[in-house]
Amino acid sequence: MYNEKVLQHFKDPHNVGTMENPDGYGEVGSSECGDTMKMYIKVDDNKITDIKYQTYGCCAAIASSSIATDMALGKTIEEAQAMSKMDIVQELGGLPEKKIHCSLLAEDALKEAIKDYKSK
Numbered sequence: 607m608y609n610e611k612v613l614q615h616f617k618d619p620h621n622v623g624t625m626e627n628p629d630g631y632g633e634v635g636s637s638e639c640g641d642t643m644k645m646y647i648k649v650d651d652n653k654i655t656d657i658k659y660q661t662y663g664c665c666a667a668i669a670s671s672s673i674a675t676d677m678a679l680g681k682t683i684e685e686a687q688a689m690s691k692m693d694i695v696q697e698l699g700g701l702p703e704k705k706i707h708c709s710l711l712a713e714d715a716l717k718e719a720i721k722d723y724k725s726k
């Protein structure tokens with residue numbers, strides 16, 4: 607069902623954890639497979655210098671958030687905001703059709719965290 611890259615990120619996800627006093631925090635959930643995601647970002651000079659997340663969800667949600675945080679790290683706020691779920695899916699080498707919505711969660715959580723950062 608999942609390709610090798612997805613499974614690798616699922617087994618050994620990157621950037622997992624929480625953050626004390628993040629500059630931005632976002633939390634989103636999906637009712638479809640019960641995934642929830644919390645995203646924390648540190649921003650310095652308009653760049654994402656640290657990013658952590660916690661995901662409770664399926665393989666696709668965990669792999670998506672792992673690769674999305676890898677992609678967002680070092681990006682400017684504008685670049686990170688422009689990332690879409692299709693960028694994430696492409697970077698993963700594809701996801702099963704019915705699991706695409708799980709990658710949307712990673713995009714949404716990141717955007718929520720950026721929104722929170724901008725509101726401060």
Ligand SMILES: [Zn+2]
Nearest residue numbers: 639641664708
């Ligand atoms: Zn899912």
